[in-house]
Every structure is written in C-alpha cells, then in structure tokens.
Amino acid sequence: MSDSVLKRYTNPRAAFVQRGEQPDEEEGLTDDLGCYGWLRGMRERSPMLEFRRKDGRSLAYDYALLRKVEFDPSEGITLHFDGEIARIEGRNLGDELTPGIQLLRGILNHRVPWVRELGEADLLAAAEDTLVIERFDFIEAR
Template sequence: MTEPLNILSRVNRSKDTIDDDLDVYADSDDYRAFGYSRKPVSSDPMINFIDSTGNQSAFAYGHLYQTKFDPSEGITIEFTEHVVSIRGRRLGEAFAKLVSQRVVFVAEADRPTAVLVPDDLPVVTRLEIADKKERPSPR
C-alpha cells in the first residue's frame, strides 16, 4: 500500500522551493530595498512597508488604487485610505514588479546603510505613509 501524496508532492514542489519563491524580510539579513515574489501568479495579498527603525505596516493589494513613478521623485502608491511615498534610487524595476503585484516588502534604509549600498542597487532613502483623511486635498 502506498502512502497518499500531500498536495506539495502532487504539484512537484517541496517546502524549500516554496520558500525560494518569496523573499522574506529579516533584520539580520543584508539590506535589500525590496522583496519580490517569484510565484507564477501573485498570491501574496499584502505589501509590508518597513521603516528604518523597524516599524512595519502592511497593506492589502486589494486596496491598491493607483501607482505612479517619476524617476526624479520616486514611487507613489495610493491605497483606499493611505498614500505611501517611496524615495530613493534605482526604483524602476521595483515599480514594474509593484504594478504586477510582485513586491512583498519595501524596506527603508537608515542613513549609514544607504551610503553603503552600491550605486547599481536600489535603495529606499525615505518611506512615508500618510492617512488620506489627514492629507490636505490638492487645489
């Protein structure tokens, strides 16, 4: 009698390959501005925003309303009730992955870390989350 296969075995995937599909933020890891999902279809329903002090806020992709990218200004993400502003350098690839719902975390670097990140890698130098109710409306 053979043992029944679990669902991971049936789709020819192990827990190790699933872990490789998703970047996870850890304080002890080297700095990375963004974490990505490499799953064929995005099933990660939230983006985790981590400021340079380690505080974290996560927002559901289902509440994402609009994203904008201006290379000189950065990325602006508008959710139903919040606006997130991301400033830094080399943010273009992250914006493309954000639009396809592949970004799982955004991490702001503290000043010493930002200076050490090589110029050819992305770095988030400022991360701001504002409640839409507190923002003045544009005139």
C-alpha cells in the same frame, strides 16, 4: 519507485513535515533583493504590501485597496490607497537591475510582498547603480 518516496524527496516542505514542524508560508517563495522582496512563482501574488521601516516598525496595506500608482524619478513611487497615500523615496527605483525584475512592475503586478528602508550605514555602503529605498512617507488623502 513509489509515489510517496518520490513526493518525500521532491517536496520542499518534506523536511518540515518529517521534523513535525509547520513550514513558513513565505519561506522559499520570496527572493530577498535587498530593499524589497520578490515572489518567485509566475502566478504568485501577494495579498498585502508591507513597508518595513529602518527602526523595526512596519505597516502593511491590502493590495486590493491600491487605486493608483505614480512614478516620477525625482520624487519616487507614489501609491494611492483608499484614504491614504504612501510614497517610496530612493534612487534607481524605476531601473531593471535584475533581468525581468523591476520594483515598479512588481508592485503593479502584486509580486512585491514587502519593501524596506535602508539604514544610514547601508545607504553609505550601497553602490550608485543599486536600487536604494531611503524613506517612506505616509499621508492621509484629502
């Protein structure tokens, strides 16, 4: 079997190339874990953290500007970026709900490309032991 045939059938982007399309950079690299995304590759790192609001708006910060991360189970995760503070509020934010995958550790290691607020219907339907992001707060640093 030639190298080109092997590459054509083992390359996940081959289907796009055959159809003349450009593959989405994030497609296949990120797992959707409900309230946040997780980069699959052990060495993958996200350049930015996107906050997806329940009303469809989004805001992203450069991970390079992240100076400090605080976690308090009663208040949530507080991220100190240059000039601004972002707070993630919800429940089970510090829990490892999937073996080896935890939101807080993912943020610390730049493995989380996005986080998402849940709408009212999703909040009511979510089980008690599920990680839920209820809201984001953005505050200018003093």
